[in-house]
Amino acid sequence: MTRVEDNRAAGARQARDLVRVAFAPAVVALVIIAAVTLIQLLIANSDMTGAL
Structure with a gap:
């Protein structure tokens, strides 16, 4: 390898x-x-559906 290739x-x-x-x-x-x-979307969805 040449010095230019090393620098590159x-x-x-x-x-x-x-x-x-x-x-x-x-x-x-x-x-x-x-x-x-x-996580916020999961919490909001479970609040609406009654899951969790």
Whole structure:
């Protein structure tokens, strides 16, 4: 591998790490919001139908 290819591979790895660090909190927040929303919908549905 040449030095240019090494630099390119390191740059790609750094870009991947940057994207992971940048978007990981947003993904975690979206998962939590989706879970809470589904729980709220389940609770509302069970209140209407008398289940649970």
